Amino acid sequence: MKRKKTILGGCLLMTVSLIAFTPERKTPAPGDIEGAWEIEGNPKRVALLVDGYFTVTTYKENAPEFISTMGGTFSYDGSAMSGALEFNSEAADQVGANFSIPAKLDGDKLTVTYEDGSSENWTRVDKAEDNLSGVWRITERESEGEMHDIPLRARRTLKILTGTRFQWAAINVETGEFSGTGGGTYTFENGKYTENIEFFSRDNSRVGMSLSFEGDLQNDNWHHKGKSSKGDPIYEVWSRFE
Template sequence: MQPRFFITFISQLFFCQIIFGQVFSFTTQENGQDIQHRILMDDEYYVETQFTTKPNQFIKTIGGFYHKKGNDLMVALEFNSNFSNDSIKHIEINDQDRWKEISKTNLPLQGKWLMAGRVNGNQERRRDTNRPRKTMKILVDGFFQWIAYNTESFSFHGTGGGSYTATDGTYTETIDYFSRDNNKVGILLEFEYVKNGMDWHHQGFSSKGDPLHEIWTYRIP
């Protein structure tokens, strides 16, 4: 079997599978303010984000690979938006009894994706997805979140998330939280998307109204 054929075969087989994922939510209170906790997770990765809706305000986000220890989840963080204040790189999750599942449905593009480059004109400009500075987008059961971060320095560069749909080549995001500009909450963004092997081409306009054509590649692991 030729290497190129083998890679194509594996990628086609992979995208025919249903990727496990679940989305949960719970609410806590701090100083009389309701804080929404949204959790996106698959069988190896955990992301939790805190935000408020009255007013719309991003609070924090954490995420990384996890393993189970009894009923607990042990998470080795890749990012922590509050790292400069708390220096936390590992967490233990044991409050699942208050989680409420809010998963919608398994949609196209479900999984974890890394920003792999952009297209300017007809020219692709790729980036090394193995470098510490990453932008990852995780899509689980109708919800999405992107995070820009550095796995070595733990510097945090922004995040945004909400709900999404993907139908007949049209990908739509509705923003529920955005660390860079709380005023963007509620905005609906529509893009064209095409999957090409392990790549996802994402074309449209950013939340600032700038044209973009991004290339995302599926993250393994």
């Protein structure tokens, strides 16, 4: 018998079946459901949907505070979103659970209906149409003057970008371990990539910082050079994650 459980990660209410599986990565049509969505308020909720991957994050902007995040794979058939969780900052045991939740798209509004009959209206922030839009995985990092490969393992760091928003997440898709996340808005112009941090799970004092990097997009590899939020020099290569 399938065991049902309700996920309430401070982000999004979903009914899931706790049967682990690996769903086919289906990409919704550009201009459809893909992009950044939000529910304004304090706390604020932001959802990123791109290339068959989603994140939903809750955080406070005034007196900055990270609250929770979750994410994973998804597909959308016009009436419901379904997929599997790959991380949940509040409930590691829910990683691997699959879900299906009614969702209706009407222009720049997305209505999500929960199992108790209540619903929420999300407002579109952007569409995932920028060159950097997609899901990226860090695949190389410079250390002591040499580049070192970072092979794909269960423990991974992903960065999800839509047209104007970004979020990175360090996760383990097998154990459910959540190591950290950060996100906000970004720009990428004339070889300069700038992040404006709106939430940072490890240190709320980082909120409000702007970090600029040299950015060079070479096919499906994004070369990223500058200084971290701690001021340490970094040179990384991120590759599109399929």
